[in-house]
Amino acid sequence: MTVSTPRARHRAARRPSTPLTEIASAASEQMGTVGRRTAVVAAASGLAVTMLGGPASAANQNEAGALPAVDTTSLTASARAVLETAPVVTAPAEVSWSFDTPTVTAVKPVVKETPARTATATTTSRSEARTAVASNPIPQSVAGNAVLEIAARYVGTPYVSGGSTPDGFDCSGFVSYVYAQLGIELPHSSGAYPSIGTVVSAADALPGDIIWSPGHVAIYAGGSQQIDSPRPGKTVQFREIWQSNPMFIRIG
Known part of the structure; x- marks a missing residue:
């Protein structure tokens, strides 16, 4: 029969524990945990990069x-x-x-001047027109008759509506202008003549009397002649009495 004698067990001696040793121990444990986590993350990251890189290359x-x-x-x-x-x-x-510079010479343009109209040229043209119109025989009754002698001076003067000067006459403007040279004032309106002077018959009419018809007035030149300023486009002239039944008016 074997008899075993129980041995006494003693705890191993422990290093004395201080606050510094406890802090160091805790820090060691934390660093180990962090190291393991870092390894896992690094491994996982490498796997992810490998997985992503493969398809892109393909x-x-x-x-x-x-x-x-x-x-x-x-x-x-x-x-x-x-x-x-x-x-x-x-x-x-x-x-x-x-390079050579060309010589430039200014030339004054020639302007063709239009000759100005002069009073002499106008007077000459009017005299020529009067001569052409007066080529017909002037009634003998003009000689010695003051009214007709004045009226004959303006043969060839053009008709101008409303005109009462030697530059142009209308019918009443011509008659009133001729009589004005003798100091007799007459109206510049043909419609006013029947109410002035003395009305005489055609048989009793004398050269220098006024011939009136509706809308027109002239100066009697004796026989079948009269002198007047007829109408636009015409000139003062001696011509046949064309009125069918004119009125003869004596002034003075």
Whole structure:
């Protein structure tokens, strides 16, 4: 029979614990935990990068294989041919330019002047017109008759509506102007003449009397003649009495 004698167990001696040893122990444990987590994250990150990088590389390879090859030599062949045949232009390092300045001479333009109308030219033209109109025989009754002698001076004067001067007469303007040279004032209106002077018959009419018809007035020149300023486009002239039944008026 074996008899075992129980041995006494003693706890191993522990290092004395201080606040500094406890802080160091806690720090060691935390650093170990952080190191393990870092390793796991690094491993996981590497796996993720590997997983993401693989498909991207494959996609780039597929795209590169899908694009056709471009022959740049054939595309630029025509341009190179033009450059090879183009002329080469060279210039010396020092170039001077010169040109001749033309002589400019100012020439005064010639302006054709229009001759101004003069009173002499107007008077001459009027005299020629009067001569042409007076080419017909002037009634003998003009001689010695003061009214007709004055009236005859204005043969050829043009008709002007409202005119009462030698520049132009209308019918009543002419009669009133002639009588005004003798100091007798008459109206410048043909409609007023029937109420002035003395009405005489055609048989008793004398050269110098006034011939009136509705809208017109003239001076009797004897026989079948009268002198008047007829109408627009005409001139003062001696002519046949054309009124069918005129009124003869004697002034004075």
